[in-house]
Amino acid sequence: MKIVVCIKQVPATGADKRYTDDLRLDRSSVEAIINPLDEYAIEQALRLVDSGAVETLTYLSMGPEQAAEALRRALAMGGDDAVLVTDPSLSGADAWATARVLAAALDRLTPDVALMGMASDDARGSLVPGAVAAMRRLPLLSYGAELALVDGTARVRRLSATGFDWITAPLPVVASVTDQVGEPRYASLKGIMAAKRKPFETWSLADVGLSASDLSGATLTVVTDARAPEGKPPTERIEDLPAPEAAARIADWLAVRKLM
Amino acid sequence: MTSNVAFFAEFAAGSPARSALELAAGAAELASQSGGSAIGLAYGAGAAEGAAALGASGAARVIVLGDENRPAITYAAAATAAVRDAVALAVLAPATPNGRDLAAALVGSLNLPAFGPVRAARVSAGILETEQATLQGRVITTARPADGAPEPSVVLVLANTFTPIEGGSGSAEVTHAPAAEDSPFGLATIAESHEAEAKVVNLEEATVIVAGGRGVGGEEGFGPLRDLAAELGGAVGASRAAADAGWIPYQLQIGQTGKVVKPSLYIAAGISGAIQHRVGMQSAEHVIAINRDADAPIGEFADLFVVGDLFQIVPALTEEIRRRKGA
Numbered sequence: 389m390k391i392v393v394c395i396k397q398v399p400a401t402g403a404d405k406r407y408t409d410d411l412r413l414d415r416s417s418v419e420a421i422i423n424p425l426d427e428y429a430i431e432q433a434l435r436l437v438d439s440g441a442v443e444t445l446t447y448l449s450m451g452p453e454q455a456a457e458a459l460r461r462a463l464a465m466g467g468d469d470a471v472l473v474t475d476p477s478l479s480g481a482d483a484w485a486t487a488r489v490l491a492a493a494l495d496r497l498t499p500d501v502a503l504m505g506m507a508s509d510d511a512r513g514s515l516v517p518g519a520v521a522a523m524r525r526l527p528l529l530s531y532g533a534e535l536a537l538v539d540g541t542a543r544v545r546r547l548s549a550t551g552f553d554w555i556t557a558p559l560p561v562v563a564s565v566t567d568q569v570g571e572p573r574y575a576s577l578k579g580i581m582a583a584k585r586k587p588f589e590t591w592s593l594a595d596v597g598l599s600a601s602d603l604s605g606a607t608l609t610v611v612t613d614a615r616a617p618e619g620k621p622p623t624e625r626i627e628d629l630p631a632p633e634a635a636a637r638i639a640d641w642l643a644v645r646k647l648m
Numbered sequence: 649m650t651s652n653v654a655f656f657a658e659f660a661a662g663s664p665a666r667s668a669l670e671l672a673a674g675a676a677e678l679a680s681q682s683g684g685s686a687i688g689l690a691y692g693a694g695a696a697e698g699a700a701a702l703g704a705s706g707a708a709r710v711i712v713l714g715d716e717n718r719p720a721i722t723y724a725a726a727a728t729a730a731v732r733d734a735v736a737l738a739v740l741a742p743a744t745p746n747g748r749d750l751a752a753a754l755v756g757s758l759n760l761p762a763f764g765p766v767r768a769a770r771v772s773a774g775i776l777e778t779e780q781a782t783l784q785g786r787v788i789t790t791a792r793p794a795d796g797a798p799e800p801s802v803v804l805v806l807a808n809t810f811t812p813i814e815g816g817s818g819s820a821e822v823t824h825a826p827a828a829e830d831s832p833f834g835l836a837t838i839a840e841s842h843e844a845e846a847k848v849v850n851l852e853e854a855t856v857i858v859a860g861g862r863g864v865g866g867e868e869g870f871g872p873l874r875d876l877a878a879e880l881g882g883a884v885g886a887s888r889a890a891a892d893a894g895w896i897p898y899q900l901q902i903g904q905t906g907k908v909v910k911p912s913l914y915i916a917a918g919i920s921g922a923i924q925h926r927v928g929m930q931s932a933e934h935v936i937a938i939n940r941d942a943d944a945p946i947g948e949f950a951d952l953f954v955v956g957d958l959f960q961i962v963p964a965l966t967e968e969i970r971r972r973k974g975a
Contacts, residue, residue: 521833568898
């Protein structure tokens with residue numbers, strides 16, 4: 389059983405991020421980390437390795453050369469090897485282009501399960517897992533609070549409107565998991581040392597059978613404007629008031645805005 | 649000319665989700681700007697029977713993708729076939745897990761541009777334009793399809809972006825999706841269903857939300873929040889900390905990995921306001937925070953920040969509202 393976890397390097401949560409003059413997210417000036425929600429996918433995969441359900445765990449990322457660092461951090465948590473697909477023409481890739489490249493790389497890696505986090509911190513569309521499944525013509529098992537592998541099938545426990553369902557599909561599949569799978573483990577010092585010796589490949593776009601023209605300039609969308617939100621009045625504060633008086637002030641505030 | 653605007657309309661237990669009514673209104677609005685029609689893509693239990701009634705909500709035509717209780721993604725092949733024939737400029741999908749799955753399948757199957765989750769959309773001179781809050785709400789970006797990009801654009805839309813049409817009449821022309829080719833998406837099945845003990849509301853449909861966090865202290869701490877929500881005609885939500893602690897079902901979690909909500913009033917009680925929570929409620933129109941910690945980050949983005957003990961202030965507020973309503 390072979391699993392590939394797709395990870396994305398993103399600017400650190402809460403870092404002071406901004407847009408460059410050409411309306412792309414400026415990734416040069418901030419600390420980069422593994423997308424926090426991808427760490428849950430890593431943890432889920434490692435639990436499947438620990439339980440003996442998975443024999444091989446490979447990490448895959450698409451990104452600039454610096455994304456190698458995110459892959460090394462993942463390898464320090466566990467797993468066998470890693471592949472980085474990097475190409476200058478991929479800068480500014482949108483959900484569609486990212487899915488296209490990952491799908492092409494997965495065609496080469498042919499895992500039983502391609503596993504991803506449920507969303508990325510910086511884009512938040514949650515579209516890549518489903519788009520990859522469509523491109524590879526595989527079933528999608530998304531938003532798993534848990535992923536299990538049983539008798540040639542994969543199943544995820546997914547919240548429903550009124551409880552939860554177990555949704556199942558025959559392997560191979562594309563799957564995504566949420567932050568309910570369990571807290572990601574820390575890399576041990578031993579793990580960090582071992583990660584340096586684990587196999588690591590860097591692939592170009594040509595190595596996955598694509599050319600820059602296949603990707604329409606890496607995006608089908610254009611950002612035409614980036615601005616500060618509408619000016620909002622400063623926060624009003626109510627402090628040091630006994631509860632009944634504070635409550636009356638809040639009620640006044642609601643009444644003025646016709647919210648009561 | 650591609651001027652129609654399609655939208656996903658999810659049905660459950662015989663009724664359309666609120667998102668279906670909101671997106672019908674949104675699609676009708678965009679279609680009036682582009683000179684086309686709003687076309688519903690209806691799926692889920694009750695879709696066939698309820699499809700025509702979407703006409704009163706703005707749809708000119710509704711294509712029924714399927715009418716069973718099965719994973720939404722299994723309707724992807726029918727949706728792809730319907731969208732291929734719809735001559736649409738845009739397809740609107742709710743920014744929910746089901747909506748995102750179907751949107752993603754369209755993006756991957758037909759190589760389409762994707763937007764969102766957006767908080768506004770319009771068609772200007774025949775071109776789709778969307779607005780999205782990024783970088784934790786500190787930046788609003790406007791985006792449109794690249795020149796020559798394939799159509800339609802797939803747009804994830806936040807709840808409460810559009811307002812359902814009230815008192816409309818008329819009935820939509822209903823057709824059934826062409827038989828879809830065998831699709832791998834169809835292989836996903838529900839193996840087991842587990843119902844929660846207590847009935848949970850759909851937070852995406854609430855216009856008033858009273859949410860509790862770590863500061864609520866436990867399951868019973870949500871009691872006063874429920875009283876306040878009932879008085880305001882709203883629903884109770886929670887931060888991830890409260891859901892992880894088991895004080896409240898995960899269906900009521902608001903944030904990056906829970907529900908993304910856009911109510912007209914959001915009251916956060918005992919929630920510090922981590923970025924992950926903010927992502928789920930930053931589009932709320934009015935935010936009141938009640939917190940003991942005068943330096944809690946939620947104070948930075950609340951419209952009204954009440955520093956104090958929620959266990960005193962929340963019941964006092966409920967009482968005050970009750971008193972004024974009675975007056």
